[in-house]
Amino acid sequence: MSEEAAVESFLVGNRKDLIEAKRTSVALGDRVVVVIHHQGVFYAMDQHCYHAGGSLLNGDIEEIDNKLCIVCPKHKYKISLAEGEGIYNASNPKDKDQPPCWMSKGIKQRVHTVTEVDGNIYVTLSVTPGWIESDYYQTEKGRAELKRV
Numbered sequence: 001m002s003e004e005a006a007v008e009s010f011l012v013g014n015r016k017d018l019i020e021a022k023r024t025s026v027a028l029g030d031r032v033v034v035v036i037h038h039q040g041v042f043y044a045m046d047q048h049c050y051h052a053g054g055s056l057l058n059g060d061i062e063e064i065d066n067k068l069c070i071v072c073p074k075h076k077y078k079i080s081l082a083e084g085e086g087i088y089n090a091s092n093p094k095d096k097d098q099p100p101c102w103m104s105k106g107i108k109q110r111v112h113t114v115t116e117v118d119g120n121i122y123v124t125l126s127v128t129p130g131w132i133e134s135d136y137y138q139t140e141k142g143r144a145e146l147k148r149v
């Protein structure tokens with residue numbers, strides 16, 4: 001028998017208020033999600049950073065290698081807003097002439113789907129199967145797993 005995750009959608013607020021706020025922290029189910037409005041687009045992702053659980057709520061947003069990324073305030077890890085991809089600078093620090101070389105660590109942060117209906121904004125939690133590293137800081141199951149290792 002396959003284990004299928006149920007799709008959960010939550011009303012998080014009205015469009016105008018969320019645009020004004022720019023960043024909104026919401027508890028959805030057993031997760032804490034940050035809803036971000038940036039350059040006319042809404043994004044939603046787990047609020048606690050996959051690296052060590054830092055809050056992404058006040059992270060700067062930078063364009064890195066043509067991807068909008070949030071920079072975790074705690075240790076400056078960069079995470080693409082749209083995909084939750086961990087992005088790192090793989091340049092050789094001893095070679096000052098080498099331009100920045102950005103690489104991907106793959107998907108590290110769980111991102112969620114944002115939809116708008118009649119001026120209201122909904123977040124549908126991701127049901128991507130398997131563990132994504134940010135899960136460890138979001139759910140009871142993840143916290144239990146962290147204590148175990």
Ligand code: FES
Pocket residue numbers: 049050051052053054072073074075076077
């Ligand atoms: Fe986010 Fe370390 S907790 S970079």
